Amino acid sequence: MRALWVLELRRCAAKRCDKPEGRPVMNLFADIRAAVITSLNAMIQEGTLPEGLDFANVAVEPPRDAGHGDMATNAAMVLAKPAKKKPRDIADSLAAKLAEDPRIDSADVAGPGFLNLRLAPVVWQQVVAGVLAQGTAFGRSDMGQWRKVNVEYVSANPTGPLHVGHTRGAVFGDALAALLEYAGHVVTREYYINDGGGQVDVLARSVYLRYLEAHGQEVAFEDGTYPGDYLIGAGQALKDKVGDAYVGQPEDVWLADVRGFATDAMMEMVRADLADLGIKMDVFFSEKSLYGTGRIEAAIEDLKGKGLIYWGTLPPPKGKIPDDWQAREQWLFRSTQYGDDEDRPVQKSDGAWAYFAPDIAYHYDKVQRGFDALIDVFGADHGGYVKRMKAAVAALSEERVPLEIKLAQIVRLFKDGEEFKMSKRAGTFITVQDLLREVGKDVTRFIMLTRKNDAPLDFDFSKVTEQSKDNPVFYVQYAHARVMSVLRKAQAAGLPHTDADLTTADLSLLDHPAEHALAAKLAEWPRLVEIAARTHEPHRVAFYLYDLASEFHGLWNRGNDVPSLRFLQEDNVAASGAKIALARSVSVVISAGLGILGVEPAQEMR
Numbered sequence: 001m002r003a004l005w006v007l008e009l010r011r012c013a014a015k016r017c018d019k020p021e022g023r024p025v026m027n028l029f030a031d032i033r034a035a036v037i038t039s040l041n042a043m044i045q046e047g048t049l050p051e052g053l054d055f056a057n058v059a060v061e062p063p064r065d066a067g068h069g070d071m072a073t074n075a076a077m078v079l080a081k082p083a084k085k086k087p088r089d090i091a092d093s094l095a096a097k098l099a100e101d102p103r104i105d106s107a108d109v110a111g112p113g114f115l116n117l118r119l120a121p122v123v124w125q126q127v128v129a130g131v132l133a134q135g136t137a138f139g140r141s142d143m144g145q146w147r148k149v150n151v152e153y154v155s156a157n158p159t160g161p162l163h164v165g166h167t168r169g170a171v172f173g174d175a176l177a178a179l180l181e182y183a184g185h186v187v188t189r190e191y192y193i194n195d196g197g198g199q200v201d202v203l204a205r206s207v208y209l210r211y212l213e214a215h216g217q218e219v220a221f222e223d224g225t226y227p228g229d230y231l232i233g234a235g236q237a238l239k240d241k242v243g244d245a246y247v248g249q250p251e252d253v254w255l256a257d258v259r260g261f262a263t264d265a266m267m268e269m270v271r272a273d274l275a276d277l278g279i280k281m282d283v284f285f286s287e288k289s290l291y292g293t294g295r296i297e298a299a300i301e302d303l304k305g306k307g308l309i310y311w312g313t314l315p316p317p318k319g320k321i322p323d324d325w326q327a328r329e330q331w332l333f334r335s336t337q338y339g340d341d342e343d344r345p346v347q348k349s350d351g352a353w354a355y356f357a358p359d360i361a362y363h364y365d366k367v368q369r370g371f372d373a374l375i376d377v378f379g380a381d382h383g384g385y386v387k388r389m390k391a392a393v394a395a396l397s398e399e400r401v402p403l404e405i406k407l408a409q410i411v412r413l414f415k416d417g418e419e420f421k422m423s424k425r426a427g428t429f430i431t432v433q434d435l436l437r438e439v440g441k442d443v444t445r446f447i448m449l450t451r452k453n454d455a456p457l458d459f460d461f462s463k464v465t466e467q468s469k470d471n472p473v474f475y476v477q478y479a480h481a482r483v484m485s486v487l488r489k490a491q492a493a494g495l496p497h498t499d500a501d502l503t504t505a506d507l508s509l510l511d512h513p514a515e516h517a518l519a520a521k522l523a524e525w526p527r528l529v530e531i532a533a534r535t536h537e538p539h540r541v542a543f544y545l546y547d548l549a550s551e552f553h554g555l556w557n558r559g560n561d562v563p564s565l566r567f568l569q570e571d572n573v574a575a576s577g578a579k580i581a582l583a584r585s586v587s588v589v590i591s592a593g594l595g596i597l598g599v600e601p602a603q604e605m606r
Contacts, residue, residue: 027141027526028127029071032103032117033060036073039097048093049083060117062524069108069116070520076113087113124519125507131522131585132503136592139525143533144185150366151177153377154274154281155192158266159203161230162273162432164420165379168457169408171448171598173377174279175538176406178596183533188371189282191274195263196287196358202226203266204259208246210235211258215247228429234265273432278441278598290361296353299364299396300331300346308334308395314342333360338391359385360392367397374403375536380454383407406536408453414460439464442599446473449542449597467605469553472546476590477602479549482556483587484603486567486580493570496577502584505577512565514555515582521551525589538596545593552586 036058043049058079063072076091083090088109095107095115106118131138153173156166177187194200206226209219214236221227238246238261246254267284274281290296303309313327331347333356345354366374374393378385386405393403413420413430420430435444438461447464450472451457467474490497496505510519525544532540559566567583569575591601 027530028123028523029060029527032071032119033058033073035098035101035103036060036075036094039094040075040079042097043090043093049079049085049090053079053082055079061527063116066517068110069106070119071117072110073115073117076109076115080113091115121511121516122508124516124523125510127519127523128507128510128582128585129503131588132499132581135499135588136595138588139529139592140182140184141526141530141533142184143530144180144183146184146186147372148188148370149180149185149373149375150188150190150369150371151180151375151377152190152192153177154270154279155194155377156270157194157197157199158263158270159199159226160228160266160429161269163429164411164413164432164435164459165429167277167432167435167444168411168448168453169377169379170274170277170279171445172406172408172453172538173375174277175445175449175541175597176375176377176536178598179529179533179538179541180536182592182596183529185533189280191281191284192362193263193267193284193286193288196291197355200259200263201255203262204255205251207231207234207238207262207265208254208258211238211246214239215244217247230269230431234262237265238262276436276441277432278445285362285365287358287362290358290365295365296357296361299361300357302364303333303346303360303395306395308337309346310334312343314345330354333392333395335388335391335395338394340387340391344388344391356388356392359389360396363389363393363403364396367393367401371401374401376403376405377453378405378407380407380409404536406453409456411448411457411459414458415462442477443473445598446476446542446594449539452537452539469550472542473599474605475553476545476549476594478605479552480587480590480594480601481603481605482552483583483590486583489568490576490580493568495568495570495573496580499584502577502581505581506574507578507581509575509578510582514558514565515579518551518555518582518586521548522585522589525593541593541596545590545597548586548589548593552583 037055040049040053040055040058044051044053055075058073058075060071060073063069073094075094076087079085079090080087091109091113095109098104098107098115098117103120103123104117105120108116108118110116134140151173153176154162154166154170156162162170174189177189181187202224203226206221209221209225210231212235213219213232238258241261242257246258300309309331311329312332313329314332316325316327328349330345330349332343333346335344336342344356346357346360347353363374376389386407389405390403393401439447443464447459448457464471464473467478469475487497496502510516525548528540528544532538555565556567564575565579567576567579569579587601594601
């Protein structure tokens with residue numbers, strides 16, 4: 001599909017963009033902005049505006065009030081000061097220029113100098129034609145210029161199955177990766193296995209207790225071990241593998257082996273959870289692979305060579321100083337040189353690596369792999385890592401490779417009016433599998449993307465299973481299912497229903513303002529994709545799909561009172577073809593948007 005899109009871009013670039021009749025619309029807002037810039041340049045040539053103006057901040061976007069028009073531009077407002085002219089004077093001249101464009105029915109100056117535009121009906125008809133011609137490629141963009149982006153997400157400690165707290169970051173990261181691909185980036189999806197720290201020793205001891213239990217022994221889970229039932233199977237599997245070889249043996253005999261065995265068992269569980277969420281990683285990177293291989297040393301040596309590692313002591317913590325605090329000399333990274341609050345230790349005086357060192361080495365590896373940009377998705381409890389990691393990547397890449405860290409805030413689960421609580425140590429947490437059994441993959445993914453990633457999310461089981469407008473996933477899926485129902489009924493009635501039929505429909509018969517409003521919402525999709533990709537905010541896609549569904553349902557319901565607005569006009573094949581084409585274009589865009597979110601579009605509602 002991407003290859004087809006690139007071919008289409010090249011085809012468009014090779015000819016004039018004068019919008020001949022029926023030409024598919026790539027990005028209507030970008031096209032109209034180009035018309036605005038062309039008019040401004042003409043005004044410069046005529047002497048109405050001075051030369052040397054910067055048009056970077058000139059925007060064309062939907063007006064805040066839909067009653068004001070189809071689009072609005074701030075050109076006069078942002079150019080007034082550098083042009084040394086009144087905004088309204090610029091706006092009046094620009095309006096006169098734009099009125100010459102056959103796509104623009106009117107250009108009206110509002111307020112201090114905003115310009116509201118109303119587009120000709122043929123433009124909205126072309127939008128429908130563009131959607132049908134391009135299919136789910138409508139809205140794709142080359143904005144990313146095929147830059148290589150690494151998106152690291154989930155990266156949960158391999159000490160148990162994924163729980164609902166991991167799910168949000170997993171779904172967000174996966175949707176962000178898909179969004180970036182849709183907008184022209186080459187994306188690598190990556191999971192960092194935290195198998196090099198002390199938590200994996202705790203896991204090994206916990207599995208060993210289950211191993212002893214599988215041999216019929218009574219065991220007690222002391223503080224610091226994981227008592228969850230999810231380790232029972234691992235204990236039995238260890239028994240099946242080694243028999244009683246480790247029974248009664250001291251820890252130094254079995255710890256290393258059980259550590260590896262337990263990590264593999266947990267990662268197999270994690271991979272299964274990810275698969276059930278519809279997530280497929282390109283890379284699983286082991287933290288353990290950094291130790292004893294010289295990779296941590298190489299990263300620290302790189303920083304040393306840049307004069308960014310020094311032997312010193314950190315200042316005492318702010319506020320009340322603990323009684324046992326004492327200054328310790330160690331190797332420190334000058335992270336304050338790159339915006340951090342304080343320098344960070346990388347190696348202790350006894351030669352042991354600080355926890356930050358493998359993180360540096362891991363990101364050094366990413367930089368060396370040639371990525372143009374890095375994105376890490378962390379849980380909200382890792383907010384303190386943001387500045388130090390950004391500083392490390394800036395130093396390692398000599399500020400060539402940007403790192404953005406997105407924090408996924410907490411998810412609160414509600415059922416029957418009560419909130420669930422989670423505790424991995426107590427073994428009472430809600431797993432991904434619990435969530436999927438309750439509501440399924442599609443509902444889980446969509447609802448996880450109905451809030452911005454850094455805002456808390458309440459997941460209410462009773463609300464997400466409602467069949468109402470208040471349930472966004474149902475409302476969007478219902479719109480798609482309604483279109484599929486229209487197509488099935490059209491087929492049964494012998495009306496145009498295939499995509500081949502609909503691409504030849506007479507779209508000039510879409511002449512009602514309500515139909516134009518729905519097409520106008522479709523026209524926002526390419527712009528929305530670029531904004532969401534640029535801001536790294538896939539929740540915008542979910543919001544847009546809800547708005548599109550709302551516009552579609554609104555037109556559907558108007559058909560109850562105005563028969564000529566119904567999608568099926570059995571006594572008028574031509575009108576049916578046009579209206580079914582409009583409905584089909586809605587399903588195409590909904591399908592594309594749901595694809596980014598990782599949700600299957602519903603063919604019918606049950």
